[in-house]
Amino acid sequence: MSFLTxxxxxxxxxxxxxxxxxxxxxxFSVKDGEFVALLGPSGCGKSTILSIIAGIIEHTAGEVYVxxxxxxxxxxxxxxxxxxxxxxxxxxxxxxxxxxxxxGRDQSSETKKRAVDLLEQVGLANITDSYPDSLSGGMRQRVxxxxxxxxxxxxxxxxxxxxxxxxxxxxxxxxxVWDLLQKYNKTSVLVTHDIGEAIAMSDRIILMDANPGxxxxxxxxxxxxRNEKPFSARRHPKYQILFDKVWEALNQNEAGSQQTKVxxxxxxx
Amino acid sequence: MTHDNDQHLHEKYKKxxxxxxxxxxxxxxxxxxxxxxxxxxASRMYWIDPLIFSSPSEVYTVLVENFSDGxxxxxxxxxxxxxxxxxxxxxxLGIIMATILWSSERFSKIMDPxxxxxxxxxxxxxxxIIIVAMGPGYLSIITMGAIISVVITTLVVYxxxxxxxxxxxxxxxxxxxxxxxxxxxxxxxxxxPAMISTxxxxxxxxxxxxxxxxxxxxxxxxxxxxxxxxxxxxxxxxMSSLILIAIFAALMYKIVERIEVFLIRHTR
Numbered sequence: 001m002s003f004l005t006x007x008x009x010x011x012x013x014x015x016x017x018x019x020x021x022x023x024x025x026x027x028f029s030v031k032d033g034e035f036v037a038l039l040g041p042s043g044c045g046k047s048t049i050l051s052i053i054a055g056i057i058e059h060t061a062g063e064v065y066v067x068x069x070x071x072x073x074x075x076x077x078x079x080x081x082x083x084x085x086x087x088x089x090x091x092x093x094x095x096x097x098x099x100x101x102x103x104g105r106d107q108s109s110e111t112k113k114r115a116v117d118l119l120e121q122v123g124l125a126n127i128t129d130s131y132p133d134s135l136s137g138g139m140r141q142r143v144x145x146x147x148x149x150x151x152x153x154x155x156x157x158x159x160x161x162x163x164x165x166x167x168x169x170x171x172x173x174x175x176x177v178w179d180l181l182q183k184y185n186k187t188s189v190l191v192t193h194d195i196g197e198a199i200a201m202s203d204r205i206i207l208m209d210a211n212p213g214x215x216x217x218x219x220x221x222x223x224x225x226r227n228e229k230p231f232s233a234r235r236h237p238k239y240q241i242l243f244d245k246v247w248e249a250l251n252q253n254e255a256g257s258q259q260t261k262v263x264x265x266x267x268x269x
Numbered sequence: 270m271t272h273d274n275d276q277h278l279h280e281k282y283k284k285x286x287x288x289x290x291x292x293x294x295x296x297x298x299x300x301x302x303x304x305x306x307x308x309x310x311a312s313r314m315y316w317i318d319p320l321i322f323s324s325p326s327e328v329y330t331v332l333v334e335n336f337s338d339g340x341x342x343x344x345x346x347x348x349x350x351x352x353x354x355x356x357x358x359x360x361x362l363g364i365i366m367a368t369i370l371w372s373s374e375r376f377s378k379i380m381d382p383x384x385x386x387x388x389x390x391x392x393x394x395x396x397x398i399i400i401v402a403m404g405p406g407y408l409s410i411i412t413m414g415a416i417i418s419v420v421i422t423t424l425v426v427y428x429x430x431x432x433x434x435x436x437x438x439x440x441x442x443x444x445x446x447x448x449x450x451x452x453x454x455x456x457x458x459x460x461x462p463a464m465i466s467t468x469x470x471x472x473x474x475x476x477x478x479x480x481x482x483x484x485x486x487x488x489x490x491x492x493x494x495x496x497x498x499x500x501x502x503x504x505x506x507x508m509s510s511l512i513l514i515a516i517f518a519a520l521m522y523k524i525v526e527r528i529e530v531f532l533i534r535h536t537r
Contacts, residue, residue, distance in 0.1 A: 042477070051439075054442070054443050055442075055445075056439060056442050056443070065490065065508055078443055079443070080439070080440065080443035082434070082436055082439065082440065085442050086434070086439075088437065088454070088455065088458070088459075090458045090459075090461075093457045099440075099441070099444065099454065100444040102454075103444045103446045103450050103454070104439065104444065131534075151444065157443075
């Protein structure tokens with residue numbers, strides 16, 4: 001059953017002088033409980049896709065379906081994790097975690113208890129009353145993860161959530177996130193430019209092309225890798241094989257799309 | 270052994286800090302004393318005209334005299350009251366106006382040229398009109414104190430609102446926050462440091478507005494004393510009023526600084 005479908009989705013960025021096609025005819029669907037990675041060079045519009053799914057920006061052509069319904073009409077609960085934690089520095093950790101429920105006007109003690117439990121699960125007991133400035137980058141990103149999970153979203157959108165962390169923290173956090181997503185059976189879309197991360201974490205990799213952003217190729221991650229934690233998946237023999245394949249495809253794309261396609265509209269006036 | 274050594278180094282570091290602080294403070298005191306000392310000396314030796322520039326001892330006598338008969342206290346209270354109120358009204362009104370501008374982008378676009386004009390306009394030039402409209406009294410003077418800071422507060426706070434990292438807004442939008450909620454949870458708290466720095470500017474501005482207002486109409490207050498002293502050629506009175514204004518303006522600034530330390534503990 002497909003949970004989320006992007007149907008011939010396109011997006012343009014307009015400015016006074018010209019327009020840029022950020023996404024061109026993107027179609028893919030995500031099954032319930034599936035983990036899809038969008039992999040591609042910077043500027044290929046992968047983050048734009050997430051913003052569209054999140055309803056933060058409106059696409060200019062095509063449609064997004066949640067189940068059978070168009071996105072605009074559905075009440076899709078999303079969890080959005082960004083490159084940096086973007087914890088509010090003036091709020092204590094527990095208030096940061098509870099910001100989603102607060103906006104949804106849910107201030108029950110049950111939710112609060114769940115927040116404390118989740119914080120404990122990610123290894124952050126007893127910091128509920130601290131402030132973000134006293135936490136390390138890895139801890140802050142874990143708080144951001146709890147903040148994302150507390151509203152119990154149907155789908156998780158991960159926008160390079162590990163890219164700002166040091167390598168060791170990143171590997172640890174990948175395992176943690178993977179564990180939690182597995183445990184709560186979440187559907188997720190991960191945006192990344194890290195081939196290894198995409199292979200280690202996801203079930204399917206959608207390789208994107210830049211200028212304009214479009215789908216170049218799709219890779220199924222072998223079952224043996226899917227069932228391993230990211231850290232052990234990286235050491236699996238099949239990991240390197242897939243890595244090489246993706247690497248090659250990425251390089252081919254780069255060679256093929258050197259020209260930019262910014263269209264100047266000033267000549268038709 | 271090494272621990273003792275570390276401890277020792279730390280003690281040494283703390284001592285240098287203390288010494289530096291003491292050095293700075295002593296020079297501040299030296300400058301203060303030599304300023305008043307030179308002033309007194311210059312006045313006594315007739316290097317400067319004591320009738321115009323007065324002298325610290327003269328100023329002291331005037332202050333003691335006028336405080337003991339209660340008149341100075343009344344004048345000071347009036348001016349302080351007007352300044353604090355003008356300052357608060359100007360700042361709060363400015364923040365409210367910035368909020369209104371933020372709430373509608375279209376409205377802010379429409380208002381843009383008018384804000385530019387209002388900002389460029391020397392507000393004290395509106396004094397006569399304000400006095401005619403509101404009558405010669407507290408109301409006009411407080412209005413002067415407020416009007417001088419309201420436009421600049423609006424502009425500074427509004428641009429600070431717009432400079433808040435859009436990713437905070439993105440986080441809130443992913444939870445389906447309304448524009449009001451976004452303002453309350455991210456925009457406003459993120460801008461508190463900017464608001465505090467406008468407060469610091471406004472302290473000075475409100476004194477300007479109030480003193481000019483008192484120049485124009487009032488029959489009490491420190492601004493009035495300055496004009497009165499000028500008219501009767503009592504420059505000791507002018508100087509003592511100036512010194513009082515300096516002291517209270519500095520005090521207000523210090524209070525704002527204290528508030529700042531308290532409010533921005535966790536904004537970075």
